[in-house]
Amino acid sequence: MLDATTTAAELTIDDMRAAHERIKPYIHNTPVLTSSYLNELTGAELFFKCENFQKAGAFKVRGACNAVFGLTDAQAEKGVCTHSSGNHALSLSYAAGRRGIPCYVVMPKTAPEAKKAAVRGYGGQITECEPSTTSREAVFAEVQAATGAEFVHPYNDPRVIAGQATCSAELMEQVAGLDTMVAPIGGGGMISGTCLTLSNLAPDVKIYAAEPEQADDAMRSFKAGHIIADDAPVTIADGLKVPLKENTWHFVSNFVTDVQTASEQEIIDAMKLTWQRMKIVMEPSCAVPLAVILKNPDVYRGRRVGVIVTGGNVDLDKLPWMTGA
Amino acid sequence: MLDATTTAAELTIDDMRAAHERIKPYIHNTPVLTSSYLNELTGAELFFKCENFQKAGAFKVRGACNAVFGLTDAQAEKGVCTHSSGNHALSLSYAAGRRGIPCYVVMPKTAPEAKKAAVRGYGGQITECEPSTTSREAVFAEVQAATGAEFVHPYNDPRVIAGQATCSAELMEQVAGLDTMVAPIGGGGMISGTCLTLSNLAPDVKIYAAEPEQADDAMRSFKAGHIIADDAPVTIADGLKVPLKENTWHFVSNFVTDVQTASEQEIIDAMKLTWQRMKIVMEPSCAVPLAVILKNPDVYRGRRVGVIVTGGNVDLDKLPWMTGA
Structure with missing residues (x-):
């Protein structure tokens, strides 16, 4: 049975399925939103899985x-x-x-x-x-x-990874024919769950991890082939400061297509654009996927892209585009 | 056939149905969101029809x-x-x-x-x-x-009223058993459409119009029994400054249960609460319904309430809770 000592490699798609049955009474199957404006801007079809509407305000x-x-x-x-x-x-x-x-x-x-x-x-x-x-x-x-x-570790726990895996499972049911998925990466819990689900159910879907340039330990780890942990990265995407651990590294190193980064200003611009155009409140961390999509148009153009909007817990009195915030 | 000279009293539910067929290819059937937090706070079941996610950002x-x-x-x-x-x-x-x-x-x-x-x-x-x-x-x-x-007048046009009427028709299909509906009132286009639909399809549903205290011409008109127009009301709910006209007055005077008002601070508080808890970007005008629900708990407690969130076009650089905005 799944417990804190299960290793990442031992996780199966049945663990995701069992998690989904277990948690359904306590979570929302969150809606998927689209924006013609953002589709035109990117040349891709973007499907935003709105975990900012999730219970407690985030996929976690x-x-x-x-x-x-x-x-x-x-x-x-x-x-x-x-x-x-x-x-x-x-x-x-x-x-x-x-x-x-x-x-x-x-x-x-x-x-x-x-x-x-x-x-x-x-x-x-x-x-x-x-x-x-x-x-x-x-x-x-x-x-x-x-x-x-x-x-219960925030992300390096197999029970947690199996739970996060239910998010992309829902998204695949809600939107047919996705060929690409993008999610933010911090400790790697959401990306690992996404890898668990897709590597089993839709192994051809490309999985991109989106990371702040100023906390790019996952990108450097991915290139180096081993975990590199930064001590105290500084970024507005405060959910993404933590390093990979052995369980999430298993998924990142085996199943992620690429790790892409965005600057602080690119993250803020993408965040504001989403608020303006999609009318949703999302955290800076969730804006990193759109920022990397805008930054790498050749990678995403013509594709059907699932984007995980990870959470909406933000201090409305300190928005990053406010002067002096 | 329906044209700009049709009077309000001549509008029928078939005009709403024809409007719905006509506009479906160009609009979203917007989602309905709920919040356990707001339900607990109000003792009501609130169903938010999210026209802030509508094309061009509003029900209009x-x-x-x-x-x-x-x-x-x-x-x-x-x-x-x-x-x-x-x-x-x-x-x-x-x-x-x-x-x-x-x-x-x-x-x-x-x-x-x-x-x-x-x-x-x-x-x-x-x-x-x-x-x-x-x-x-x-x-x-x-x-x-x-x-x-x-x-095409913004609201005193029967074609426009028939179009706005499609919003509450969708909401009634999305949520069973609503017994109360609340929408903001400015010129009265949305309220008139709501009255057109409900007076025909669900005449027992109570219809409340929510208005800023500082632009309370609809409330005073409702009490006086004739249109009272203010010259230049000042309110943060800038979509609600305009006066009723003969076509919208027809619906307000015949079908609205009551007009309720909220102060500027109550509107701002309700707006911020919605952003924080529901993670959606809405205009100040759309916060007036929640403000009057919070202000009149005895009216709404125990009821199933449809709330029209009219739009999400707001200047993110001038949010009302920002200092100096």
Whole structure:
């Protein structure tokens, strides 16, 4: 049975299918939007899978729900724990709340108050740490020891990857004949799930990973053939700062067609263009796929492209095109 | 046959049905979104009909397409004309462009450059006037005389009302058992279309018109029993500044359950809440329905409420919660 010790290579398409059955009551089958304007601009047919409309505001709820609802009652009793300052913290809190078990989250004390409030709103219990890896690991070890809660890693967990894999499975059912898929890459959870689904169900579909130039560790890893982790990349796409780990590297190294990067300004421009033309609120991280599509027209022209819009949790008071934001 | 001289009282549900068949190739059947958060907050079940995802970014394209595609070839040859600084200008330009006929738009020279650029982007030809009613009417008369184009009023035109009526018809098909409908009211085109559809197909559904306190001419008209027009109301909901006219007054006076108002701050709060929670970009005008729902909980609690999100054309550089915007 699938647990935290399963390796990436052991994951099968049945794990995705089991995840989908397990999480369906707790997630949305999110809609797919199109834009004639963006199709004309790119010469491609773009299909945006809107995970910004997902429960808790991001695709991460898929993996979190799969992990939480896959626990035995004995495991579940002590709750789940994680460290995250972003959507995984929200998603795991949401999932644990739906199952009625505790969720312990270690967050840097510098994380935005709005994020902390949202985690608490879903019932998550926050322990603050200093904004350093040393402090985070030390505080997290204490929390885990004190609670005995099950650790659910934001992306390097096979249960999480199997959950994220359900997103592209839905998209393939919603749109016939896709030949290309683009998703952002940070730690690689969404891309790994996409690879799990497509390598089994539609192995001819090309899979592009979109990454900020200023956090291009996945591109450099992909070229080098081994994981290269950056220490503290700085990018507006704050969901994409984390490095690949062994489970996600398995999928990236075996199934990704290419990793493409975009500059900060290109990401901001693509984000604003999407808000203006598609009328949806998306995070900077989700704009990276459109940015790379606009940057590499020859790769995408004439193709039917699935684009994963990963989330919509953004601070409306600090939009990147606001002066002084 | 339906033309600009048909009166409101002569409109039938068959005019709506004919409009729907006529415009279907040129519009989206827009999706309906829900939010558990907003449902819990209001104690109602809210179903948001997302006309912000509509072609040209607003429901107005329905009425504009119905007018444009209902013209005979002889009428169409000389094109269409209107005066508008908002979504009707965009929508009529879009519709005319799809039919391949000219569209002449009189706009105040003070209108935002972005709006003018968008009209031109759809092929509309702009003649500028001073920002006064006198100048607008004089310039418009000149344009109409010079071109012989067919005038399509933004809302006091039965062809336009029949087109807007298709929106609530779609919503009733998408969501079973609605007992309440809320839409913003400015000139009354959307509300009139809603009344046309519901008074025929679901006469028990209550219809609420939502209006800014600072442009509350519809509420005062509704109470007084005759049209009261304000000269130059000031509100952030810039689509709702115009007064009722005889055709829309017919529907408002006969079929609207009540007119409810919200303050500027309540509109801004509802707008921001929708962006944050539903992850959609909507105009201030579209936030007025949620604002009145939040303000009148006893009216809406326990009900299944259709909410028309009228459009998403907003200046992202001047959001109302930005300091100094």
